[in-house]
Amino acid sequence: MKILEHIAQDIVEKTSEVLQFPINITDNEGYIIGSIDKSRIGLYHKPSLKVIENNSMVDCVNQMDKKILPGISVPLTFNNNVIGVLGIVGEPREIEKYVHLVKNHVEMMCQEAFRKEMVELKEKMIEVFVHQITHLRENEGIDHIYQYSELLDYDLETDSVCILIDIHSLSQNISLKKFPLQYFQREVLDFLHLLFHETKNDIISFLNIERFILIKSLPSERSFTILQQNLEQKLQRLNTFLHKKYKVSASISVGDISTGVKGIAESYKNAIKAMNIGSNSEQKSNIYLFNKRETLLKLLPRELTSEYKKKLIDLISPLTAHDNYDILAYTFSMFCKYNMNMSVASRNIYIHRNTIIYRLDKINDLIPLDTNNFKHCILLYTAIQCYEESKA
Secondary structure (H helix, E strand, C coil): HHHHHHHHHHHHHHHHHHHHHEEEEEEECCCCEEEEEECCCCCCCCCHHHHHCCCCCEEEEEHHCCEECCEEEEEECCEEEEECCCCCCCCHHHHHHHHHHHHHHHHHHHHHHHHHHHHHHHHHHHHHHHHHHHHHCCCCCCCCHHHHHHHHCCCCCEEEEEEEEECHHHHHHCCCCCCCCHHHHHHHHHHHHHCCCCCCCCCCEECCCCCEEEEEEECCCHHHHHHHHHHHHHHHHHHHHHHHHHHCCCEEEEEECCCCCCHHHHHHHHHHHHHHHHHHCCCCCCCCEECCCCHHHHHHHHHHHHHHHHHHHHCCCCHHHCCCHHHHHHHHHHHHHCCHHHHHHHHHCCCCCHHHHHHHEEEHCCCCCCCCHHHHHHHHHHHHHHHHHHHH
């Protein structure tokens, strides 16, 4: 068994130090794979074959010519199969009381090493699985992704939502020499599992050193509502951990509710959009929800085709070319923000109502749109957004 071969020497050195008796470990063919005397590694140990064949303890007699030392050898088993032999060197009557204790210890270490190897293998598979979803192209087949989901026992046909966790300024705040990349990722993944993993369909992985992904299962109608209610508390706990350990903090963005591979891929794209808009906004919260009205409104100009954007910008070109464009555009935006109510807008931006009227009339004179017409206001608002985005 390869696991025993990988850990045999480490087991021998650490256990012998505590036990104060030399220890040897052979594989299931009788060759020494772990020994305090490293010159013995690779030697054939004939008594081990008898232990393996009979699956029972054997006393070894000192045979210097055959390089066999006195002691006791016992079989090491894993899943009811003999995988090797443990030998403790010394007077058999003196060491007999330790044999089974050390045997159990070594077998437990093999079990733990196997469990760790399986966890790491599953995490690698999850990384590939998540990469396939997040890099899904529009007309690409998805059968291979569903095969992965079956292998990993994930049900992708239930409602779910994609969540991104971004770590801020990681490279500026920690030394990767002091905290290796794998160590950092392992700790953050473990903490995210603690915070968010609640059902077998919850998928947690990383996309790069500063971005982690959670595909969160929503098994009931209230799941998303409960998730939203708990996000602030979960982010606080995460940031407390990150700041205490690495002096960094995180933001969270949430896509829209989806079903199936293509739905999850779309939710991932929307979570990215929400993160980009939220991180560039002035809002105090570090939680950005794609389905919030403000996010959708800010996304509007970005979702339009370049040809349509150009038409809108051309439509208001006399306004954007005007010397007082900034003041006129700001006044119109505030007019829209306060539901096209002159009185409310004037109170909140501290100018007289007549000043707002004058500025809106000036806009009406400059472009073929009427600020008293709701549909025209939608066009003008979107056109200003597109123009501002083009300047960025």
